[in-house]
Amino acid sequence: MTAIRTNLVKLVVVPAAVFACTLAVLLALNHSHAPDPASLRLGADSGPSLGSAKDPVAAMQDAIRADPARAAAWAGLGQAYLQRARETSDPAFYVRAQRSFAAARRRDGRNVSALVGAATLANLRHDFSGALQLGLEARRVAPALVLPLTVVADAQIELGRYGEAEHTIQRLIDRKPALPAYARASYYRELTGDLGGAVEAMRLAASAGGAPQSRAYVQALVGDLELQRGRTGAARVAYRDALGSVGSYPAAEVGLARLDSAAGRPGPAAARLRRVTERLPQTGYLILLAETELAAGHRRQGERALRLVRAQQRLLRAAGAVPDAELVNFDARHGNSAAAVQLGRRVWRSAPSVRSADALGWALTRAGRPVEGFAWARRAMRMGSHDAAFRLHAGLAAAGAGRRGLAGRYLRQALAARAALSPLQVRDARRALR
Amino acid sequence: MKRLLIALAAIAAVAIAVPLGFGSSHREAPEISLDPAADNTDTYAWTAKDAPGSITVAANWIPGQNPAGGPNFYRFDDKADYYIHLDNTGDGKADVSYLFRFKTKTRNKNSFLYAAPGATGFRDPKLNVIQRYSITRETTTRRHGRTRERSKVIARGLPVAPPNVGPKTFPSYSNFVGAAIRHVPGGGKVFVGARDDSFFVDLGATFDGINVRKLTGNQGQGKDDLSGMSISSVVLQVPERKVTRDHRQVSGSNDRDAVVGVWSTTERKRLSVKRRHGRTRVRNREVQVSRLGNPLINEVVIPLGQKDRFNRTKPNRDAALYGKYAVKPELAGVLNALFHIGAPENNRTDIVQALLQGIPGLNQHRGAKGPPAVDTLKLNLGTPPAAGVENRFGVIGGDNAGFPNGRRLGDDVVDIELQVVAGFLKGNKVPLGDGVDRNDKAFLPVFPYLADPASGFDSAPSTRIEPGHPPVPAGG
Numbered sequence: 001m002t003a004i005r006t007n008l009v010k011l012v013v014v015p016a017a018v019f020a021c022t023l024a025v026l027l028a029l030n031h032s033h034a035p036d037p038a039s040l041r042l043g044a045d046s047g048p049s050l051g052s053a054k055d056p057v058a059a060m061q062d063a064i065r066a067d068p069a070r071a072a073a074w075a076g077l078g079q080a081y082l083q084r085a086r087e088t089s090d091p092a093f094y095v096r097a098q099r100s101f102a103a104a105r106r107r108d109g110r111n112v113s114a115l116v117g118a119a120t121l122a123n124l125r126h127d128f129s130g131a132l133q134l135g136l137e138a139r140r141v142a143p144a145l146v147l148p149l150t151v152v153a154d155a156q157i158e159l160g161r162y163g164e165a166e167h168t169i170q171r172l173i174d175r176k177p178a179l180p181a182y183a184r185a186s187y188y189r190e191l192t193g194d195l196g197g198a199v200e201a202m203r204l205a206a207s208a209g210g211a212p213q214s215r216a217y218v219q220a221l222v223g224d225l226e227l228q229r230g231r232t233g234a235a236r237v238a239y240r241d242a243l244g245s246v247g248s249y250p251a252a253e254v255g256l257a258r259l260d261s262a263a264g265r266p267g268p269a270a271a272r273l274r275r276v277t278e279r280l281p282q283t284g285y286l287i288l289l290a291e292t293e294l295a296a297g298h299r300r301q302g303e304r305a306l307r308l309v310r311a312q313q314r315l316l317r318a319a320g321a322v323p324d325a326e327l328v329n330f331d332a333r334h335g336n337s338a339a340a341v342q343l344g345r346r347v348w349r350s351a352p353s354v355r356s357a358d359a360l361g362w363a364l365t366r367a368g369r370p371v372e373g374f375a376w377a378r379r380a381m382r383m384g385s386h387d388a389a390f391r392l393h394a395g396l397a398a399a400g401a402g403r404r405g406l407a408g409r410y411l412r413q414a415l416a417a418r419a420a421l422s423p424l425q426v427r428d429a430r431r432a433l434r
Numbered sequence: 435m436k437r438l439l440i441a442l443a444a445i446a447a448v449a450i451a452v453p454l455g456f457g458s459s460h461r462e463a464p465e466i467s468l469d470p471a472a473d474n475t476d477t478y479a480w481t482a483k484d485a486p487g488s489i490t491v492a493a494n495w496i497p498g499q500n501p502a503g504g505p506n507f508y509r510f511d512d513k514a515d516y517y518i519h520l521d522n523t524g525d526g527k528a529d530v531s532y533l534f535r536f537k538t539k540t541r542n543k544n545s546f547l548y549a550a551p552g553a554t555g556f557r558d559p560k561l562n563v564i565q566r567y568s569i570t571r572e573t574t575t576r577r578h579g580r581t582r583e584r585s586k587v588i589a590r591g592l593p594v595a596p597p598n599v600g601p602k603t604f605p606s607y608s609n610f611v612g613a614a615i616r617h618v619p620g621g622g623k624v625f626v627g628a629r630d631d632s633f634f635v636d637l638g639a640t641f642d643g644i645n646v647r648k649l650t651g652n653q654g655q656g657k658d659d660l661s662g663m664s665i666s667s668v669v670l671q672v673p674e675r676k677v678t679r680d681h682r683q684v685s686g687s688n689d690r691d692a693v694v695g696v697w698s699t700t701e702r703k704r705l706s707v708k709r710r711h712g713r714t715r716v717r718n719r720e721v722q723v724s725r726l727g728n729p730l731i732n733e734v735v736i737p738l739g740q741k742d743r744f745n746r747t748k749p750n751r752d753a754a755l756y757g758k759y760a761v762k763p764e765l766a767g768v769l770n771a772l773f774h775i776g777a778p779e780n781n782r783t784d785i786v787q788a789l790l791q792g793i794p795g796l797n798q799h800r801g802a803k804g805p806p807a808v809d810t811l812k813l814n815l816g817t818p819p820a821a822g823v824e825n826r827f828g829v830i831g832g833d834n835a836g837f838p839n840g841r842r843l844g845d846d847v848v849d850i851e852l853q854v855v856a857g858f859l860k861g862n863k864v865p866l867g868d869g870v871d872r873n874d875k876a877f878l879p880v881f882p883y884l885a886d887p888a889s890g891f892d893s894a895p896s897t898r899i900e901p902g903h904p905p906v907p908a909g910g
Contacts, residue, residue, distance in 0.1 A: 112739065142739040170707045176742060177702040177721050178469040185707045197709045204513055204703055211470060237543075244546035 056080040071108030074100050078117045097121060112142045119151035123158070126322045128351050131155040146176045153184050160352040162191070162383060179205040179214055186221070191354060193384030195229045212245040220251035227420040228388060232259055235419065250280045254288065262419035266296035269423075277305075283312055287330055288422050295423035306334055322350045328359035329389075333424075337367035354380045354390075362393040370400030388417040392429055399432045408433065470496050471511035472700040474726035475665060476633050477518075479696035479813045480842045481835070482671065484880060487683055488622065489815060490671045492843070492884060493518050493698035493726075494632065499597070499664040501893035507548060507597045509565055510536040510626075510666055514702050515720060518670060519810075521695035522679040523576075524799025526750030526808035530677050533570040534626065534668055536594065538563065551602045555609045556593045565594040567626055569618070588619050595627025597664060600891035607889070615881060622672035625882035630875045631665040632843050632884050633729075634658045636868040652849075652907075654900040656869020661898035662888050668698075669882040674815050687816030693792065693799045695810030696840075697727035697749060722746045727809040728789050728838065729847040734765045734855075749808035752790065757807060760786050765855050775864045777856045784859040788838055793829065797839045813840030826871060827910035830858050843877045843884065853908050863908035874898045 060077035067073065078100035085093035098121050104114035115138035122131035132155035138148035149172045156165035169188055172181040186201035199222055206218045223238035236259055242252035253276045260269035273289040286309045293302035309330060316323050328347050331340035344360035361376025377394035381387075395410030411429045418426045478492040495516065496508045510516060515535060519528035541562050553560035569589040575582045595614035598607045615625050636656035674683045679691040686692070701720040724745050726732070736744045736756060747755060763785060766777040790807035792798035797812040798805045820835045826846040828836025830853060837845040852866040875885035888895075 144743045145739050146742040166707050173704055173707065174721065175746060176723055177704050178472065178723060182705075185705065188707050189709065192708070194709055201705065204705070206513075211468065214468075 057084065069107060071104045071111045071114060074104035074107065075111050075113035075117060078104060079113060082117060082120065094121065094124065110141045112138050112145060112148070115141065116147055116151055119148075119155070123151060123154050126158075126324065126351060128155045128158045132159065146172065149175075150180050150184070157184075157187065157191070158351045158353050160354070160356075162188075177204075179218070183218075183221070186225075190225065190228075191383050191385055193386045195225055195386055199225050199229075216242040216246040216249040216252065218242075219245065220249060220255060223252065223255045224420070227255065227258060228386060228417050230417045230419075232262060232419050235259065248275075250276045250282075250285070254285055257288070257292070258419050261292055261295075261423045266292060266423060270296065270298065270301065277308075281308065281312075283309060283324070283330075284326055286312075287326065290334070291422035291424035295427050310335075322347060325351075325353075325355045325359035328356075329362055332359070332363040332366040337363060341367050341369075354383055354385060358387075358390050358393055361397060365393065365397040365400055368400075370397045373397035374401055374403075386413075386417075388414045388420040389425065392421060392425055396428065396432055469723065470498060470508065472514050472702060472723050473497055474698055474700060474724045475631075476729060477696065477698045477726045477811060477841070478632070478843055479694075479811045479840045481813070481815060481817070481819050481840070482881075482883065483819045485671055486819065488671050488673050489520075489677055489694065489696075489813065490669070490881075490883070491518050491696055492632070492667055492669045492882075494629075494665045494667050495700070496666045499628075499631070499666070500895055501597060501662065501664050501888040502890040503597075507599075508666065509538060509563075510534070510567070510594065512536050512538050512565075514700055514723075516668065517699045517701065518668065519697050519699065520677045521749070521799075521808070521810055522677060522691060524693070524695065524805055524808075526695070526748065526752065526806055526810065527574070527576070528572075528748075529574055529679070531572040531574075532670060533572060534567050535570070536565055536567045538565045548596065548599050549603050553604055554606055556613055561596070563596070565596075566591050567594060568592070569624065571620075589616070589624070592616050592624070592626065595625070597628040598887050598889040600889050602891070607886070611886060618670070618672060620672075621676065622670065623881050624671070625667070625669045627667065628664050628887045629667040629669075629882070629884035630873070630887050631660045631663040632667075632873055632877070633660050633665075634846075634870050634873045635660060635848050636870045651867045651869060652865040652905050654869055654871060654902045656867075656900050657896070658870045658874055658898045658900065659896045661874035662893050662895035664887040667882070667884055669884060671881060678815070684815040687796075687814050687818075689816050690800050692814050692816040693797050693812055694815060695727070695749070695799070695808060695812050697725060697810045699725040722748070727811050729841065730851050731789070731809050734851070735759050735763055737764065749810050750806070752809050753807040756809075757786065757790075760790060760807070763855055766857075769852070769856055769866070773864075773866075775856050775866070776862055777864075778860055778862070782855075784857075785854060788854055788859060793838070796829070796834060811841050812838070825910055827853075830854065830908075831910035844872060846871060856908075858908060865906060865908040867906075870900045872900075 057077065057080045060073055060080050063070070063073035064077060078097045081093045081097035081100060085091070085097060097117065101114045101117040101121065104111050105118065108114070115134050119131045119134035119138065122128070122134060131151055135148050135152035135155060139152065142148065149168055153165055153168040153172060156168055166188060169181065169184045173185055182201050182205035186198045186205075189195075189201060190198040202218050202222045202225065206215060206222070219238045219242035223235045223242065226232075226235035226238060235255060239252040239255040239259070242249045253272050257269045257272035257276075260266070260272065270289065270292050273285060273292060277285050277289055286305050290302050290305035290309065293305060313323065313327060323343070325347055328340055328344040331337070331343055340363035341360070344356070344363040348356045348360050357376050358380035361373045361380060364370075364376060365373030374394065374397035377390065377397050380390050381394065391410045391414040395407045395414060398410060399407035411433050414421065415426065415429050421429070472495070474493065474495055475497050476494040480490055482488065482490045495510065499508050515533055517534070518532045520530045521527060522529045541559065541564070545562055548563050550560040550562065556564065568587055568591070570585055570587045572583065572585045593614055595610045596604075598604060604610065610627070614627050615623060618624050635658065637659040675681050677694055678684060684692045699722050702723050704719055704721045722745070727749060732741060732744055736759060740756065740759070744756065761782050762780050763782055766779045766782065769775055769777050770779065786807050787793060790809060791805045792812040796817070797814040799812070817835050817839055820833050824842060824844050825831040825833035825836060826844055826849070827833065828845045828850055829839055830850060836842055837847055837850055841847065846867075848870075849867040852868075853864060856862060856864040856866055873885070877883055877885055
């Protein structure tokens, strides 16, 4: 309170737009996740910003200028940058968000918004132990607030702590059943092999009245789940629905590209993936593009995409970041398999999840150690996952270990959802079945 | 390629793996903490001049609706439950509730347009997206420790008035409005659909704004940030006997059962994370995710750490859970820091009374032990509507038919609450305000009272500035 007195007393002498400025101060003291004063719509959560409202980043920068000591304003700025990052996929905003949260925490170690923001970024960096720590700290500071449960659940899942994750997600649903809770329940169900249940949970989140971005996100995820279930018709409907909400929504375009490949149209598939990766060079999409081109015999284009992925890898290595399991899979298939095993162990150590187990197993199989590879593949499926790539890796490991019957079973299961695999993976599976 | 590498180098500075790493396994959604479809924005309860024997309730949902937001327009969520609750015993528990449930049909699944141009009414096949709703009336009787709940669907298949996409799509939009006004079986009227957002407030000033918009507390010149914006409304008007404890029309303002508490909520489905045998089983299947009685309580009284809890709790627990925030409101300290107005910062039993308990002799529940402090709009059904022009300051302006005795559309709750927190009821009368005195569009003198929404074609949201005028003293 004293800080406000000394800094703001000078600003106002006459009754000004009283509500607006008291609201701005209250927001800065107490602000929640979307620090946009003009869109604070006087209810449970805020809606999207109004047309002519002040830009949230600028609004928070003003608040900081008025009182640089106020932690909440810095945390608000961090949240505004995070929102920008999500909207634009420009990684520079993540950098600014990180600096803002750090500034907030220096001023007040108990600011919940800064703790949750820092945890969000830790999850994005794959520092899941760090994220869990920060999330639990936020829970301690504000036990009645629901938001910290989301970052805690995310970290627990990636750390392979599925029992705790189920408990956390259940709490999330019991307190605030909306998209964030339903999406995580869906993910848990997917990991435990309940694909029908995963779709059911996402459909609860596909709110007709929600923001178009949220609707597109949900429908694209439904599409991916339907691909895993081998239901290509339902997947197509979902992807088109997503594109109806947000034109050129990347995840939906990628989904349609997978359907193109599965229908024997590699040209259009590659064209779609090239268009998407031009705007959003996400690693997973680039890998899919590379494998689609290679499977279609387009060596030059395929190699080009591989080079892009390798460039991303180099930058991550230089930054000392722990990569995602998908890069272990990438190295195993397209790079040095011994290095892939090493990387796989590193990824497993930092994130002992079923995805990491699957990747390490695949690296071992490719490095000529299929018996160990098969053991890890089985470990990846211990929660009951029906993931097509998990099954593919298990089948190829079993084949390498001479267990033809087992290999056949897993490979046929994987091919039943072949639209969820890359064309190269499909080719690998078919060759192993001969 | 070069642009890619530059971008990636930027993130390397903090070793962020996104967008490189997390990929499709990540479950973080855009706008992840928002749930606009469930978001209560305003609740009103009043006695309409043209329906004196009835109670009129309007509940608004879904903020941020720009009329030109096509082709995707916000709708009520088919998967959520939308409630209007009434407490006629004064214990903060719902005695009568009206539940609204929605179902959307899209005629042509290959089109994402709301309608083909020239759609003239609900029956026109050019209307592609049509949402209908049902009304369920729930009653709860609590006697001698026993609770008896009854529930009856009283209407089905009623149409929701769509947003006013534009004159080409809907050449006669009023057809939809007229056809959406329906009779409630058992007596009364109902309307559900797009309306002009009835709230009016200057939200947008930042610290820059203070210098630009001086002298606007009580002299107009505020910018109505919600002007031109739309909202999704439920407007319900039923005879008083449908909501009073003795099931009779109220005889006067001293009638023992004259006061009814009103609030609205949204519920969403709970599910068990793990399914057993392919079925989702839970004991309590719905969770309340939003609620709204008195305006601005969640924004200015309830602190951040308690907002989620506030949204899922019921009014009967308000005193125990949040009483301390009303007795010592942070807003009073902020007002003093900003404007040195001498607002009492402690022992604000006057706020508890005005907003949570009801004003003695005006809108306090009778016969209840207390009266208890519950966040509901307390409307004395026996108070006659204002004879002449309504005073936007309501009770503190001498107009007993206004807020906080219920809430009318034109009551300037921002100015009223600011002045009450500043200490009006304790004799400290400070002329605070936001500089916006009324809604951009005039309210209708007849049902459904809220104004028609702006058309997507000629909307100019958030631009109306209240004309300046001589200073208005506290209380108007």
